[in-house]
Amino acid sequence: MRGPTTSLTPPADAVAPARHSGAPAPGEPLGSHYDHCFGCGGKQPHGLHLEIRAGEGVSATAVLTVREEHQGAPGLAHGGVLAAALDETLGALGWMLRTIAVTGRLETDFVRPVPVGTELHLRAEVTAVHGRKIYATAAGRAGGPEGPLAVRAAALFVAVEVEHFTENGRDEEIRAAMADPDQVRVVRAFEVNP
Numbered sequence: 723m724r725g726p727t728t729s730l731t732p733p734a735d736a737v738a739p740a741r742h743s744g745a746p747a748p749g750e751p752l753g754s755h756y757d758h759c760f761g762c763g764g765k766q767p768h769g770l771h772l773e774i775r776a777g778e779g780v781s782a783t784a785v786l787t788v789r790e791e792h793q794g795a796p797g798l799a800h801g802g803v804l805a806a807a808l809d810e811t812l813g814a815l816g817w818m819l820r821t822i823a824v825t826g827r828l829e830t831d832f833v834r835p836v837p838v839g840t841e842l843h844l845r846a847e848v849t850a851v852h853g854r855k856i857y858a859t860a861a862g863r864a865g866g867p868e869g870p871l872a873v874r875a876a877a878l879f880v881a882v883e884v885e886h887f888t889e890n891g892r893d894e895e896i897r898a899a900m901a902d903p904d905q906v907r908v909v910r911a912f913e914v915n916p
């Protein structure tokens with residue numbers, strides 16, 4: 723049986739990503755795609771509350787403030803929380819492409835420990851596209867955009883149809899999201915992965 727390839731290196735015939743003409747200008751917030759998203763949702767009390775901004779080309783930035791509730795070891799961020807912040811920032815790139823895509827593979831390098839109180843400056847960018855496959859990288863730097871590298875990731879996102887969410891999500895959340903009178907929020911809840 724042949725499983726999916728696990729390579730995060732784009733194939734030779736991959737193409738450069740194209741920033742969507744409707745993507746926000748560099749520096750503008752992309753806004754939360756879903757209020758209850760763990761990564762960016764304003765109504766998610768346990769979430770990371772990332773405010774993701776458009777970058778140049780097909781890139782995005784965010785700042786994670788590492789809080790006490792993010793600890794893994796005393797005074798240090800949990801690696802899974804850092805990976806989630808990278809994943810969320812990478813996931814926002816779908817909005818820059820206007821492609822519905824979900825994380826298929828996320829490979830994370832934890833380069834240095836990240837103390838509570840750190841402002842981790844995240845930057846993600848799409849490097850190549852091959853059919854439904856979107857290749858991207860991300861990095862988190864401590865203290866500022868040029869600060870020391872703390873975490874980095876390489877990822878493969880896979881473009882999906884909206885049914886990925888409507889057929890797999892739990893009914894009550896799907897119904898609630900669909901019933902939102904704000905049609906822009908309805909579109910974003912399902913166009914960018916929850």
Ligand SMILES: CCCCCCCC(=O)SCCNC(=O)CCNC(=O)[C@H](O)C(C)(C)COP(=O)(O)OP(=O)(O)OC[C@H]1O[C@@H](n2cnc3c(N)ncnc32)[C@H](O)[C@@H]1OP(=O)(O)O
Nearest residue numbers: 726727728755809810813814824825826827878880914915
């Ligand atoms: C603002 C936005 C915030 C977003 C939040 C952050 C993003 C997220 O966390 S999304 C949630 C986490 N991800 C998920 O739940 C996805 C769960 N997985 C799935 O649904 C499926 O496995 C899915 C959709 C990724 C792929 O399934 P399917 O649609 O059947 O595609 P499939 O035909 O298997 O693969 C398509 C291509 O991708 C490749 N591929 C698929 N999975 C992988 C993988 N894990 N590693 C490497 N390559 C892969 C395949 O090899 C294939 O390549 P090719 O076209 O060259 O043959």
